[in-house]
Amino acid sequence: MPDPANLSWPKETKYISKSTHRVDAAQKLTGKARYSSDIQAEGWLYGMILRSKWPAAKITNINLEKALQIPGIKAAILIKGNERTVRYYGDEIAAVAGTTKIACLDALKAIEVTAEPLPYVVHEDEAKKPDAPKVWDDAPNLSKPKVTEKGEVDKAFSECATVVEGFYTTQVQLHHPMETHGNTVSWTDEGLTAYASTQGITSVKDGFAGSLQLEQSKVRVITEYMGGGFGAKFGSGVEGKAAAELSKAAKAPVRLMLTRFDQGLAVGNRPSSFQKIKLGASADGTLLAYQLDAYGxxxxxxxxxxxxxxxxxxxxxxxxxxxxxxxxxxxxxxxxxxxxxxxxxxxxxxxxxxxxxxxxxxxxxxxxxxxxxxxxxxxxxxxxxxxxxxxxxxxxxxxxxxxxxxxxxxxxxxxxxxxxxxxGGSKKTQGEAQINPDGSVEIRMGVQDLGTGTRTVLAVVAAEVFGLKPEQITVKVGDTNYPPGPGSGGSTTCASISPTALDTCTNALNELQKQTGVADARGENWFAACKKLGVTPLVVQGKFQDGLSSxxxxxxxxxxxxxxxxxxxxxxxxxxxxxxxxxxxxxxxxxxxxxxxxxxxxxxxxxxxxxxxxxxxxxxxxxxxxxxxxxxxxxxxxxxxxxxxxxxxxxxxxxxxxxxxxxxxxxxxxxxxxxxxxxxxxxxxxxxxxxxxxxxxxx
Amino acid sequence: MNESEPAKIGPFSRRTFLKSLGTTAVATAAVQAQTMAAELEKVNAEKTIGPGTVPVTLKVNGEMLKLQLEPRVTLLDALRNYSSLTGSKEGCDRGTCGACTVMINDVPVYSCMKLAIEAQGQAITTVEGLAKNGKLTKVQQAFLNRDALMCGYCTPGFVMSVTALLRKNPHPTADDVRHACSGNLCRCGTYPRIMEAAFEASGVAKVAINKTEVIPYA
Incomplete structure (x- = not known):
């Protein structure tokens, strides 16, 4: 029996390090998987955002009246107030909610925005110039460089047999997940529930509670399935807050997903880089000196x-x-x-x-x-x-x-x-296993599956510990009502959830064996042992353990x-x-x-x-x-x-x-x-x- | 992507319109052109649909779907937002990503580029209509076996494109698969697996040119 105080990965395995088909593949292949953009809550409304058509402008007035008169429109809100400065093409101005998408499209056209255009700059080399229009009124466009130095660089270059210099540039890249950013949000007096297309349900819960000044216990975030993020989908976002406010104003759930056009404007990108590099080596090719002068x-x-x-x-x-x-x-x-x-x-x-x-x-x-x-x-x-x-x-x-x-x-x-x-793994990860008297198993963790196979990894670990097959494990993720899991960023998910699942399942197995008196409840003994639980399921928690990931x-x-x-x-x-x-x-x-x-x-x-x-x-x-x-x-x-x-x-x-x-x-x-x-x-x-x-x- | 010629637009077809014009023209042959124009305008006014909602009947996955829609509503919008068929996904809403692909009479079509009223009277198949009694189709099973999906958002579109290809061409070449999927995008990067899945579903035993191998460090 595995020792809970000294956990280690099994040497001989049936599923770990082997190939298991995605446990949720059939759901995705038949259209049954519900993504955040598929949620049809009762009485739901469509939501859309009006964005700045100016790269920089001082907005003096926004009139929502005509939008509210469009048949089907139930609410219209300002996003960052009536008088403000917008600083890029795509900056959020207002949002509407209505019974149909076409009504929302009409309403966006009916919103009247009065603005004074301001000078702008959209190219790095022009923005660097001292006389360039300022993106921020009281701060320079170009930051003071962060400089680090090690060794004796100039001396080392003078001693190199070969020195090369080059200038290398990389572009701004857009994430473009196939499912855009967005949520279906219902905000009532009881609290707020958001179906979020997110990489971090916990970060979304925190975002909604913070931006709307709600008690965290009143916020629940659910992500059954989400269509990709690649780093851009954390927090509740401007679009999430807008959906919540529209929901409250219209007294109905609001689904606000960005359009593909929106997606390119306002929800992230990979910064550009302009790199002037000098590199020198000794005659045998040993690198001796390096110098970088970069901006992006x-x-x-x-x-x-x-x-x-x-x-x-x-x-x-x-x-x-x-x-x-x-x-x-x-x-x-x-x-x-x-x-x-x-x-x-x-x-x-x-x-x-x-x-x-x-x-x-x-x-x-x-x-x-x-x-x-x-x-x-x-x-x-x-x-x-x-x-x-x-x-x-x-x-x-x-x-x-x-x-x-x-x-x-x-x-x-x-x-x-x-x-x-x-x-590396997140030490704060927790998990829960429920073993039912009929032998069925649920693993619950407040993590989300971005399409990397998170559910499948949890099923693999549980199957390995319990001597079952991965398809016999029901994995429940994507709900802030489950024990907290990691945000899925920085390649940390698998290293967080796998040790946690091993701990959780080992604890559960030990507890099952203790309660039922079955010495080894795994594999062929599983169902007989579970039956001895009577009518009450066994629920056991576990947490991240060191030494199982790096x-x-x-x-x-x-x-x-x-x-x-x-x-x-x-x-x-x-x-x-x-x-x-x-x-x-x-x-x-x-x-x-x-x-x-x-x-x-x-x-x-x-x-x-x-x-x-x-x-x-x-x-x-x-x-x-x-x-x-x-x-x-x-x-x-x-x-x-x-x-x-x-x-x-x-x-x-x-x-x-x-x-x-x-x-x-x-x-x-x-x-x-x-x-x-x-x-x-x-x-x-x-x-x-x-x-x-x-x-x-x-x- | 091939798009089938719209046979019928709402209550009209091109032929019925010309026919009505023909009758009118004959009837007014002896009177002034002005009267004819007025008559034409009247006929057209009767036949104009929208901008208000009109009844629309769609045959989706063998079942009749009766909806009340503005004529400008797309087939994708009708499926996803006026009924509960959310399997077809919206990725771009302008015919560039293929996540919304459905089959109309076995031909793959971008449902975001077709008005719902245009799709009346035709057999529409969405991803929900493929598996029967919980049994995946050969194409779906091959996608599962080959892990030809990750986040799964583009997957319904690819499944429809590959399904339509194999119905028309049961033994495709690699170029046939490339062509059939040229209107579908995937951001997770499942393409090599989709190629494998298409071949597996077509019954071609040995597929890929790709190799994967696990080796020990020591």
């Missing part, structure tokens, strides 16, 4: 007057490699655009792009194999294994050729890059590409992804995470970019016909290798797989062409410009 934008920033919008565009530097002498300077510049939010591995993809690009540029200048340069300077022993395994699998030695030496119009290239992420996972990816030098089009032919992830909980859903991260990284490499219009201050591509996501036809061949390390316990894998993909693809493109595209996304126009065939595209 997080839009208007945190929403209060502060220099640079309060920061947010910084990233880890130098990334991954061991360098004794470093000087890092990073600043954030505010522009009139929607704020950044956490986005899958915040800071890391831009950090990786700058560092891995200049690593290859250094290797090329030195005439050294870029993979060897990485092996020489990466201090992480697990990644050393990944370079070795990956290098062999892709046939690096045979395939890596001198840059630009590929013959013909369509050139081939290969590239490599790595990533690292912290993660933090720090990474990966190395290799990209093979074809570049058409006549059209500029890049085709990714193969991605080889070598990732470590501690103790694997469920291999099937873990593989899906690696696919998903890498595919999102391909979009960052080649297709995705928020484009702001300098002439109007508007977002030019708020829809999928102009903001391009990776599609099924873009799929390369994949070779995914997972390094199972049970001795490390459970580690999350959501972020690491998205980090190196774009850098590896960019290095492969540079290898194919013999010229570096220093800017993401690598569009055909940038490729052709780099080849001197067309003028450089205007940014």
């Amino acid at each position: 934008t997080a839009g208007i920033g945190g929403g209060g007057s502060s220099e640079g919008g309060g920061g947010g565009a910084n990233f880890p530097a130098p990334y991954i490699y061991q360098i004794p002498n470093t000087r890092v300077s990073q600043a954030t510049v505010a522009i009139n655009a929607g704020s950044a939010r956490a986005f899958r591995a915040p800071g890391n993809p831009p950090a990786s792009f700058g560092m891995e690009s200049i690593m290859d540029d250094l290797a090329v200048k030195m005439g050294m194999d870029p993979l060897e340069l990485r092996v020489k300077n990466d201090p992480n022993p697990v990644r050393q294994k990944e370079y070795e395994v990956g290098g062999k699998r892709v046939g690096w030695k045979e395939k890596y050729k001198k840059p630009g030496s590929s013959p013909g119009v369509i050139k081939t290239g290969i590239g490599c890059a790595s990533g690292s992420w912290g993660g 933090r720090g996972a990474g990966g190395v990816q290799f990209a093979e590409v074809e570049v058409d030098t006549e059209t500029g089009r890049v085709t990714v032919k193969k991605m080889t992804c070598i990732h470590d992830c501690g103790l694997i909980m469920n291999t099937l859903t873990l593989e899906s995470q690696i696919y998903g991260g890498t595919i999102m990284g391909m979009g960052y490499a080649l297709y995705e970019e928020r484009v702001m219009d300098k002439l109007s201050g508007a977002l030019l591509n708020p829809n999928f016909e102009t903001y391009k996501l990776t599609g099924l036809s873009d799929m390369p061949e994949f070779d995914i290798v997972l390094i199972n390390m049970p001795e490390r316990g459970v580690i999350g894998i959501g972020e690491p797989s998205v980090i190196p993909s774009a850098s590896a693809i960019a290095n492969a493109v540079a290898n194919a062409l013999g010229v570096r595209i220093n800017s993401l996304p690598i569009t055909p126009a940038k490729v052709l410009a780099a080849l001197g065939k067309i003028p450089a595209p205007v940014s």
Whole structure:
């Protein structure tokens, strides 16, 4: 019998580290899964938001009267008051609730807003200029840089055999989960219930209670299913608060989901980066000195007057490699655009792009194999294994050729890059198991399943402990009435819930055996033992235990590409992804995470970019016909290798797989062409410009 | 994505409209053009639908759905918000993401790009109409087996697109699957698994070019 005081993961397993099908797949495949946008509470109303069409303006009056006269409209509210300053195209102004969507669309058109337009700036380089329009009245657009220095940088550069300098830029990327942000909210005298599309039900509960000054005991948040978040869906949000106020005003539940257009404006993005880097090495390729001067934008920033919008565009530097002498300077510049939010591995993809690009540029200048340069300077022993395994699998030695030496119009290239992420479990996680006399089992935890397979992992752990099958476990998540679980961000969910489930289920098994006198209630004895409970179910709690999870996972990816030098089009032919992830909980859903991260990284490499219009201050591509996501036809061949390390316990894998993909693809493109595209996304126009065939595209 | 030619718009079809015009034209052949124009206007006024609500009957998953809708209501809006069929998802509401895909007479259609009144008199199948008596279809089962879904929000659309493909073309090539799914987007990144699932459902034994492997550290 497992000892509750000294828990450990079982060595021989039936389900852990094996492949279990998603326990909620059938619900999702038949349309039965209820997402927050599917909730049809009795008498529910549709809700919509009116947004600023000005990038900056002083609003002097908002008249809701005509909107309220539209048939079917039951409530209209101001979002941040009647007289105020809006600071970006898409800033929330008012909201309406009505019996139909079309009534709401009519009502938004009927709202009269009087405003005096103000000067604005939507481009980083222009916002940096001293005479640029100020995003915040009493704070400069450009923040003072955060500077850190280690060793003797100038001296070290003077001693390097080779020094390279480069300028690398990354774009603003939008999250675009397939289900937009939003909630169905019912606020009555009894309290508030919100069906939220969220990554953190606890954070939403806290947000509603705080922003509406409600007792937390009066707020319940439910997330049965949600359609993706990628870092942007925490807290109750402006749209949540608006839905609540509309619900109270109309005395009816309100479903307010953002439109796809809204989604591009106001609910987060990955900040841009502009990185001037200098890197030097000794003759044998040992890195000696690094210097970074960077800035980027997080839009208007945190929403209060502060220099640079309060920061947010910084990233880890130098990334991954061991360098004794470093000087890092990073600043954030505010522009009139929607704020950044956490986005899958915040800071890391831009950090990786700058560092891995200049690593290859250094290797090329030195005439050294870029993979060897990485092996020489990466201090992480697990990644050393990944370079070795990956290098062999892709046939690096045979395939890596001198840059630009590929013959013909369509050139081939290969590239490599790595990533690292912290993660770790939340010690505050709690869980509950209910064992019913008929032998059925419920596991309850206030966590939410983003589509990563959270329910399935809980079922796997419970099945393993009880000697049952995962499909025999009913997993209940996504409700703040259950014991508190973690927010799902930073690759911490699996590392939080797995140890908690092991503790909970072990406690429950011990208690069942104690109460029933059955020495081993597992497996074939289960139903007989449960029957001895009589009529009263057994409910047992558990909590996070140390020693069952850890933090720090990474990966190395290799990209093979074809570049058409006549059209500029890049085709990714193969991605080889070598990732470590501690103790694997469920291999099937873990593989899906690696696919998903890498595919999102391909979009960052080649297709995705928020484009702001300098002439109007508007977002030019708020829809999928102009903001391009990776599609099924873009799929390369994949070779995914997972390094199972049970001795490390459970580690999350959501972020690491998205980090190196774009850098590896960019290095492969540079290898194919013999010229570096220093800017993401690598569009055909940038490729052709780099080849001197067309003028450089205007940014 | 193929969209079937709208056979009938509300109580009209192109043919009945022309017919009424024809009769009117014959009847007024001898009188002044002005009278003819007035007559035409009158006929058209009678046939104009909206802007108020009109009765709309949709045949969805074999059952008749009787609704009272403004003519500008889309099929997606009608399914999701005027009835309880929320399986079809709204991802963009402008024909770019495919989460709303349904089948009309076995042809995949973006339900956000079709008015509900246009879809009358046709057999509409939504994701709720596929599994019979709780048994998943081959396509749904293959999606489950291959883990061809993550958050699941785009999944109904992909299931419909792949189902429609296999009904028309039971043994598709990889390019056929790519083409059939070119109107569907997934942000979680399930595409390689969807390709595998499409092949599994079509009965092709060995599918993917992709490899996955677990190795020990030591």
